[in-house]
Amino acid sequence: MLDDKGNFIIIEAILAVILLLFAFTIFNLAIFTIDSDYSSELKDSKNAQDIMEFLSGKINFTDKTFLGEISTILQEGKNSKESISEVSEICRDKFSSLNIKNYRFSETNVLDDEVLASSGDYSKSGDVSVAMRTYGDYSYTLSVW
Template sequence: MLDEKGYFYIIDAILAVMLLLMVFLIVNATISIPSPDYSHDSKDIRIAQDTMEILSGKVNFDDQSFLGEISEILKGNENSKESVREVSKICKDKLKSFNLKNYRFSENNVLKGKVLASSGDYSEAGDVSVATRNYGDYSYSLSTW
């Protein structure tokens, strides 16, 4: 003959554990601490860093980065006015593809702060996010606001 009381105790214990688990989950769901919601302003701070990371990164190991490409154009033509104009056009097209509204992209070392591409009025900029990357002798800065 089977131990029928033991069988009922096991079912009773399983139901009690399930009931405690459900109560725990309900309490946890109602008391859980909400994750911080980043404001729109804090997202704008990272735009320059993210964009510059894309410009300095390689698609795969065979490709050259965007900063490498424009540096080679400048260096190959000995920083001539034509090469600066060509690089400026390339930079404007590239940054336009990122849908940036207000930005300033410049080379700070060899060209002594020459602005290669810009959009918006920098003098009226409030919060400015700046990212800088180096490629060889060239040091590029991207400011967004």
């Protein structure tokens, strides 16, 4: 009879420990739940930076970059209306190929905040992600919303 009581005490102790571990696990899950909205806001806030990094990165392992290409066109055209128009067309095609719906791309140094390409209504934009890059004398600003 003494052995039977000892077995029951061990089984009860094991069940009590399992119940405590289960309760502790549920308590931790309730406290440390990840807020999914936070991760999507973080992704959106990096949108303009990511696009601008892509535009300033080298294409096909050559020394040319998109920002370098449009800066060269503007510089060789001496910032004429024709060169600005050509760059605007190239920029619209580029942003269209990247499937960006609401953006404004402008040059803020040499051309006095000339908008080179845009899509969407900037005045109705809520959260705007902004990135800037400089290539030579030209400073480009990309706003995405």
